[in-house]
Amino acid sequence: MKSKFxxxxxxxxxxxxxxxxxxxxxxxxxxxxxxxxxxxxxxxRIEEFYEYIGPAILNPIDKEEAMKKITVTDSEIxxxxxxxxxxxxxxxxxxxxxxxxIADAKDNGNExxxxxxxxERNKKLEDIKKNFESDAHVEAxxxxxxxxxLEQYLNEIKMNSFSLPIAYTLTDVDTGETYTFGDTYAxxxxxxxxNASNGxxxxxxxxxxxxxxxxxxxxxxxxxxxxxxxxxxxxxNPVKLFEGEVIIPKTVIGKGGELYSQYKDFNRGKSMxxxxxxxxxxxxxxxxxxxxxxxxxxTETAFANWYSGVKVDAKIALLFATSFILLGYVESHSNLHxxxxxQSLGRWGVWxxxxxxxxxxxxxxxxxxxxxxxxxxxxxGVFEADLKNSYTAQFFKALQEMFLNRSIGVQSFILLIGFFxxxxxxxxxxxxxxxxxxxxxxxxxxxxxxxxxxxxxSAYLNRILKATEAMAAGRLNEDIxxxxxxxxxxxxxxxxxxxEGVRVSMSxxxxxxxLKTELITNVSHxxxxxxxxxxxxxxxxxxxxxxxxxxxxxxDILDKKSQRLKTLIEDxxxxxxxxxxxxxxxxxxxxxxxxxQQALAEHAEEIAESGLDFRTTFPETPFIAYVDGQRxxxxxxxxxxxxxxxxxSGTRVYITxxxxxxxxxxxxxxxxxYELGENVDELxxxxxxxxxxxxxxxxxxxxxxxxxxxxxxxxxxxIELDGDLFKVTVTVPAG
Numbered sequence: 001m002k003s004k005f006x007x008x009x010x011x012x013x014x015x016x017x018x019x020x021x022x023x024x025x026x027x028x029x030x031x032x033x034x035x036x037x038x039x040x041x042x043x044x045r046i047e048e049f050y051e052y053i054g055p056a057i058l059n060p061i062d063k064e065e066a067m068k069k070i071t072v073t074d075s076e077i078x079x080x081x082x083x084x085x086x087x088x089x090x091x092x093x094x095x096x097x098x099x100x101x102i103a104d105a106k107d108n109g110n111e112x113x114x115x116x117x118x119x120e121r122n123k124k125l126e127d128i129k130k131n132f133e134s135d136a137h138v139e140a141x142x143x144x145x146x147x148x149x150l151e152q153y154l155n156e157i158k159m160n161s162f163s164l165p166i167a168y169t170l171t172d173v174d175t176g177e178t179y180t181f182g183d184t185y186a187x188x189x190x191x192x193x194x195n196a197s198n199g200x201x202x203x204x205x206x207x208x209x210x211x212x213x214x215x216x217x218x219x220x221x222x223x224x225x226x227x228x229x230x231x232x233x234x235x236x237n238p239v240k241l242f243e244g245e246v247i248i249p250k251t252v253i254g255k256g257g258e259l260y261s262q263y264k265d266f267n268r269g270k271s272m273x274x275x276x277x278x279x280x281x282x283x284x285x286x287x288x289x290x291x292x293x294x295x296x297x298x299t300e301t302a303f304a305n306w307y308s309g310v311k312v313d314a315k316i317a318l319l320f321a322t323s324f325i326l327l328g329y330v331e332s333h334s335n336l337h338x339x340x341x342x343q344s345l346g347r348w349g350v351w352x353x354x355x356x357x358x359x360x361x362x363x364x365x366x367x368x369x370x371x372x373x374x375x376x377x378x379x380x381g382v383f384e385a386d387l388k389n390s391y392t393a394q395f396f397k398a399l400q401e402m403f404l405n406r407s408i409g410v411q412s413f414i415l416l417i418g419f420f421x422x423x424x425x426x427x428x429x430x431x432x433x434x435x436x437x438x439x440x441x442x443x444x445x446x447x448x449x450x451x452x453x454x455x456x457x458s459a460y461l462n463r464i465l466k467a468t469e470a471m472a473a474g475r476l477n478e479d480i481x482x483x484x485x486x487x488x489x490x491x492x493x494x495x496x497x498x499x500e501g502v503r504v505s506m507s508x509x510x511x512x513x514x515l516k517t518e519l520i521t522n523v524s525h526x527x528x529x530x531x532x533x534x535x536x537x538x539x540x541x542x543x544x545x546x547x548x549x550x551x552x553x554x555x556d557i558l559d560k561k562s563q564r565l566k567t568l569i570e571d572x573x574x575x576x577x578x579x580x581x582x583x584x585x586x587x588x589x590x591x592x593x594x595x596x597q598q599a600l601a602e603h604a605e606e607i608a609e610s611g612l613d614f615r616t617t618f619p620e621t622p623f624i625a626y627v628d629g630q631r632x633x634x635x636x637x638x639x640x641x642x643x644x645x646x647x648x649s650g651t652r653v654y655i656t657x658x659x660x661x662x663x664x665x666x667x668x669x670x671x672x673x674y675e676l677g678e679n680v681d682e683l684x685x686x687x688x689x690x691x692x693x694x695x696x697x698x699x700x701x702x703x704x705x706x707x708x709x710x711x712x713x714x715x716x717x718x719i720e721l722d723g724d725l726f727k728v729t730v731t732v733p734a735g
Contacts, residue, residue, distance in 0.1 A: 007297040007364050013283040014367075015359035018326075020280025022334040023273070031273060031337060036259075036266045037190040037248060045164045046190065049246075054203035055157045058170065058179060059240045061205045063154055066235035070146045072139045076225070080131070080138055087132045094124050145225040150235075153227065157207070165252050165259075170244035173200060178244075188247035200241035206232065269341030276336055298371040307372055312386035315369065322366045329358035418450050460488050464495065471499055530561040537561075585628040585712055592632075592664055593623045596657050599636040603644060611649045612670075618657035625664050625734050627713055632732075635706045639668050639728055642703065648673045648724070659734060663715075666730040676721055706730075 036042065055061070084090050098121040105114035130137040167182025194201040253263035287293075298304060307315075333339070339351065376382045387393060425439045460483060467480040479499070480492040537554045540546070546554075596618055600607070607614055625632075643653045647670040654669040703719075710717040715732035 003297045003300055006291075006294070007367070008360055010287070010291050010293055010297070011360045011364035011367065012355075013287050013291055014363050015330075015355065016276075016283040017280050017287065018330045018363075019333055019336070019359075020277050020283075022330055023336045024277055024280075026334060027273070027337055028277065031270055034270075035189070036253065036263050039266055041262065041266075042164070042190070042248075045162075046166075046248075049162050049164060049166055050201070051207055052157065052162070053168075054240070055205055055207055058172075058201075058203035058242060059205045059237050060158065061154055061235055061237060063151060066150060066154070067147050069234040070143055070150065070227075070231055071234070072142045072146075074135075076142055077135050077138045080142055080225070087128065090128045091125060094121060094128065097121075142225050146227050146231065149225065149227050150231075164248060166246060166248055168244065168246040170194070170201060170242040170246075173241040173243055179242075182247075183249065184245050184247050186247070187250040189250050189253060190248035191245060192247075193245045195243045200243055201246075203240040203242055205237035265341045269337045269339075272340035273336045276340075293367065295371050295375070298368045299375065304368075304372065307368070308376070311389065311391050312383075313390040313392045315373065319366070319369045319373070322362055322369060325358060326362045326366060329354065329362065333359075415450060415454055418447060422447050457486070457488060464488065464492055467492075468495060471495070471502070530565040533561040534558055534565070585631060587626050587628050589624050590627050590629040590632065591622040592625050592627075592657060592666075593618050593621075595629065595633055596636055596655070596666070599633060599640055600655075602637070603640055606644050610644050610647070612644065612647050613652040614655060615652055616655045618655075619659070623657065623659065623664060623734070625732055627732060628709075631709045632713070635709050635730065636666070638703065638706045639666075639730075642728075643668055643670045646673050646726075647671060660731065662734060663731045664734045666732075668728045670726050672724045672726045675724070676726070 084093065098117055102114060102117050102121070105111075105117060165182070167184050167186070169178065169180045169184045171178040251257050252259040254260060257263075310318075333351070333354065339347070376386065422443070425435075425442060428435050428439070464480055467478070470478070479496050482489050482492050482496070537558050541551060541554050541558075596616075600614070600616065640655070643655075647653055651671040654667070656665075656667040658665055658667075707717050710730055710732065713732050715730060718729045720727040720729070
């Protein structure tokens, strides 16, 4: 609270110093030397006296002579004749003015009024006819009107009363004629002598504005003519020179004098102005000593925290606005002498209100702004951040981004320019009717087509936005109509692609959820089956009455189920490692032919028992590839095992290894024992088995593991189905 109080006290002192300084610079020296007689109010009234004493008293225009110098030009005659249209137009107009009035007089039987109206009408009609028949008739009318205007003008000059009680004694240098008013020997507050050394008084017969040449034609509201500039110059008398003296008697400023109140106001204003200058000096002294500015008055306020968040260009705009308001206030209140001369309670109320609002508050706010800017400037990086976050920076960034799509940017720019020019064109068309034709042409052939395009594009944009809202709500059935080849049409096309992508993604997600559910179900089933057997036969072995043969049989079953469970868990761990990318390959040069022969030999007994006829084709020479031998053997092993398990008994299985370009190709073809669905990609899923009833051994991870190993070798694995014909093709770069 104390900080705010001190800030406003400081601002009040600064405002007093500013007003006093500007006032002293403009009025101070003049007030020291100026007296009442040289004040502005008296000076202009003295000038008014010198302007009108010639035309009114010393060198007046002779009215009769002036009348003779009036001229009437042909153009004035023609203008007066045709002012209200052609002869026919004017006659018709006069006739129309009287027809209803004459008819009413007839209907009412008012013969006197009827006769008067008819005579009046005929007189006007005759006058109009004479206007078109005789130039002399028109000239006489114009001259008479000009004489009337001139007489009014000269009478006004002679009747002009001077606003000062001036005494004078002036003698015509040429004729010796003397004009006297008042006592020129009395004590005076103003005195001016005219003679050969000081200069004679020049008495003009026209007011000073005509002498300077910035006159205007003279007319009156009830006249239809002008006394032209040429008339005024022709009627002017030669300039007369006068010597003598002009004074303002001192008695006019004494008690009861005509200028006493003005004189008293002048002196009071002068004294109070000098008193204000002294207050200003005291205020300046206080600002330099006991009331020195402290930035804490500004920084330790709640308003400072809010103001720090204002954009820097808005701050700069406010700073300039505040500065101009303060300068305007000081400028308008610097005429202290005039204010102190004419005082009233109302004027003091207005002055104090403006002093507080326009002076103290504005000065305090200006100081607050300057301190805020300086403090943020001192903080490293803050001012730069303010500049980047300013409205101006954001505007230019938005302007740049407006042209990211050049077509939209150019079209928007053209629309803005078009509407701007349309507004300017409307203003010019309103000022100049001739431009209306040009403006209408531009509107019809430019503005309206542009407006049509703008409305059409806006409607299309709204349809796109509505369709986008539908997409966001999950309604993905309808495409957005693509109209033309504009950027909006391209955007609609992109949204359609996005909609299709979302729809496919949702389908894939649903499929993934289904497969996840199947995965959990299958894992649970495949783990529970051997585990249940292990628990069951373990309980049976606890029976002490079992003979050795049965015990050995149960142990053998336990061993098989344990191995089955071990294989399942190992496969599951291996698939998890491959999926997470934690499995590393140990690549080396491997003979794929030999590796295939070893894998077939490993399962020779199972192949023989299966009743399948294996037909193999592979190179007779070593076929080298740069692979991880152990992992690649697993691929071959899994595919051979799948063929043994899921091939129809009594059919042939074809296994081929060959070179295709730079790749090694391994193909397994067989007739499936079980009916497979159309979606062969699901066979790569984990725990997916052709035996959906899960009567056969196997983890269901064979193809998934093989697929992962092939992918790690940058190879490809493809499954094809043609009815019951099952074909797996594996390719890997040969080394």
